[in-house]
Amino acid sequence: MTTPEPFGTRLRHAMDTRGALCAGIDPHAALLREWGLNDDLAGLERFTRTVVEALADRVAVLKPQSAFFERFGSRGLAVLERAVADARAAGALVLLDAKRGDIGSTMAAYAATYLDPASPLFSDAVTVSPYLGYGSLRPALDAAAASGAGVFVLALTSNPEGAEVQGARAADGRSLAQVMLDHLAAENAGASPLGSYGAVVGATLGHTEADLAINGPLLAPGIGAQGATPADLPALFGEQARNVVPSVSRGILRAGPSPAGLRETAERLTDEIRTALA
Numbered sequence: 371m372t373t374p375e376p377f378g379t380r381l382r383h384a385m386d387t388r389g390a391l392c393a394g395i396d397p398h399a400a401l402l403r404e405w406g407l408n409d410d411l412a413g414l415e416r417f418t419r420t421v422v423e424a425l426a427d428r429v430a431v432l433k434p435q436s437a438f439f440e441r442f443g444s445r446g447l448a449v450l451e452r453a454v455a456d457a458r459a460a461g462a463l464v465l466l467d468a469k470r471g472d473i474g475s476t477m478a479a480y481a482a483t484y485l486d487p488a489s490p491l492f493s494d495a496v497t498v499s500p501y502l503g504y505g506s507l508r509p510a511l512d513a514a515a516a517s518g519a520g521v522f523v524l525a526l527t528s529n530p531e532g533a534e535v536q537g538a539r540a541a542d543g544r545s546l547a548q549v550m551l552d553h554l555a556a557e558n559a560g561a562s563p564l565g566s567y568g569a570v571v572g573a574t575l576g577h578t579e580a581d582l583a584i585n586g587p588l589l590a591p592g593i594g595a596q597g598a599t600p601a602d603l604p605a606l607f608g609e610q611a612r613n614v615v616p617s618v619s620r621g622i623l624r625a626g627p628s629p630a631g632l633r634e635t636a637e638r639l640t641d642e643i644r645t646a647l648a
């Protein structure tokens with residue numbers, strides 16, 4: 371069997387050719403209504419297909435948020451499966467935003483769900499929560515290595531409540547966010563052009579004392595609906611600017627249902643991000 375190309379290598383190429391934007395697919399009930407759709411399975415299907423068809427051939431990363439599909443049960447998951455497959459076929463990398471975290475033996479089942487090529491939800495990468503300890507993520511990290519996928523670990527999230535946990539200090543004085551970032555730096559050591567193990571660092575933070583040099587991608591949600599702008603990125607990320615993947619969901623999705631509106635908004639954001647991070 372040939373070794374799959376690592377996620378970090380594929381992401382670097384996608385960012386260099388398509389720009390760094392990650393477009394989120396978050397089918398909120400309110401957005402479905404704004405699009406003139408019902409908040410039901412047919413609405414979910416139409417919304418999702420429209421976004422994938424409009425954006426998957428041009429943005430580097432599409433990030434469907436699993437909960438918005440799970441709320442429709444098994445038929446919602448079928449819509450998600452189709453979206454993952456269609457987006458990948460059109461050339462986008464799919465980061466499935468599932469934020470899973472559990473004891474290692476259960477984490478192995480999550481890894482089988484998202485990071486095993488035989489699974490219907492196999493994606494290029496998945497988000498995970500390290501609150502059960504970084505070591506509990508090992509089955510996902512190992513599965514990703516085997517399948518050429520990536521894992522994004524929550525480090526400094528975009529919501530104001532996150533600081534209570536992520537800013538708490540470990541016994542050695544480091545913040546818990548820094549502990550996670552240091553683990554990721556070790557995971558990515560020696561990888562070139564980019565490691566496959568990313569951190570989530572909210573674009574809303576403004577600035578951080580944390581050392582973000584993990585040699586891996588830094589997913590930056592919070593632009594648009596949560597108030598951050600591409601202009602906020604340089605001060606926050608400094609020398610790591612080249613590895614930042616800014617993520618926008620509602621800020622793009624509100625431009626629908628017109629595919630042209632979605633594309634124009636994504637392209638404008640891609641340009642603004644390119645200028646800000648240059």
Ligand SMILES: O=C(O)c1cc(=O)[nH]c(=O)n1[C@@H]1O[C@H](COP(=O)(O)O)[C@@H](O)[C@H]1O
Pocket residue numbers: 394396435467497526527528529570571572591592593594595596617618619620621
């Ligand atoms: O992992 C994420 O994607 C994530 C991490 C984080 O710290 N903050 C955050 O907003 N997100 C997700 O990013 C998306 C942000 O959506 P908008 O605020 O509409 O752009 C949602 O799907 C969130 O679940």
